[in-house]
Amino acid sequence: MTTTDTSAQVQRDAEGRLRHLITLEGLSRDEMIALLDLAQFYVRSPGDLPARDQSLAGHTVANLFFEPSTRTRVSFELAAQRLGADVVNLDMQSSSRVKGETVLDTIYTLQAMLADVLVMRDAEPGLPAYVARYVAPHVCILNAGEAHLSHPTQGLLDALTVRQAKGDFSKLKILIAGDISHSRVARSAWQAFSTLGVEELRIAAPEDLMPGANEFAGATRFTNIDQAIADVDVVMALRIQRERMSGAQIPDEVSYHRSFGITADRLAKARPGAIVMHPGPMNRDVEIASNVADGPQSVIQQQVTNGVAVRMAVLATIARNVQARRHFQ
Template structure:
């Protein structure tokens, strides 16, 4: 895979958070913070990408992430092209690289890639021109770096730092790129304790989450936590016969008001979306005063603005 960094160690592509230093993560979070405005005010804008072109290539369905990247690019002044895989040339048999080369010939500067297959963003990094950046918008079960950034940004804005923070992520850990990217970021930022809660059938390989505590009991996982993030069951990534019954899952692992009461009184509740209410999270919890789920969405636009501005400064600054 081509390096995420240029010869001077600056961020050129963003495929995974695993290789970013603490300083690089903090720099991205600080920049994103500057792009957040209060609800009701005009969203932040910056001409950093004026004259540039961003192509969103979503070969896996998405609503939130695609809309977020598109808004982020437009608020930075870029021209935006969003391709629907159902009508794209790839669906007609054109190779992925031919699609990339065609769009690159149209002077695309940034490719935002989402794909259900592992390794696609890194593969594209190896083949784009030197002046082009690639951003991973979700890759199989492995990486979702901008989601990881917006999650830790939301935590930082509410809790200040990470050193003494107890973060619980509960749900389908095994198939979650969100959990993996959050783990990469939190580990680098010096998290106090990361707990991962899942039934045995959805538990991950412990080697993928070094330093985290793996649990199969939701009450133990939530007790005295500062942050509780729920994950949906990734039904599209498993055989139908292995899909848990929604009612059973909610009874055994769902975040209910009673279970949330075991966390610290000022604990925040998070969810990357889309939510399955009354499966991994009770609707009343999702809508409670402790929920910061809509803030995550707002923070996601700011994070994606920060990432795009950063890679463009690396390539053209």
């Protein structure tokens, strides 16, 4: 299986255009800004009619979710439909992988049915890059969550949410707090915020949930949440990833909330007007207090709204790049 070290190269075509989106590693600031600008174009407020166009008319998008998902799966489905695509949803229980079919045979079957955009979520590290090496030239792979390693569209929607609320990244101190070690969200957020040039990126976790020293380059590390949250502009809370831990690793929830949860008292240590984020699903009163999650500084529902817009922007951009490649062939 390929490693994430090759993902940044695999996702580009021979001319350097994005053909797949597997990781935010290697994307330039200009590329990220272009995706955020297009996503902002697609943003609509709850209650408004959603943005629609025909960027994906004639395309078929297949959603392959081999791990549970609500927000990511539904938002990719809505994004593709609102861009005019035909959409097929496939999960583990309804696929032939439960009968022993290899993932490549599943992919080959879908591309033989003329699916040309494959959205993948899987617990196996390196799988999106591995599949991208073998698909037909017209097929694009979008990573919707890869093990603990990468969740690029989540990183983009988090960046969009921060930009909407706070503007200039260069003046911001951002804290990502919780189970950093097991979090693909944290890794993609770190890539996005680092590329966009935040003033300071902090990560905070109990010692057992802190990533290795070779990860999160440039981030300031804290094991004390009260110190970490002081004077920040953005607080992103992460849930404990029980599904990626052995039973002995899972912290006691009451003790965890007391020592590391984002509470109203702790949030008061941040800068006035600091925003609170969470990628979902939330464990209320574990990593984040309910009155914080639902409070005036929370932008959690805005993140969900932005998820559809960001995935529309990614799908439209990938489709445009594929069309450009076909035009010059």
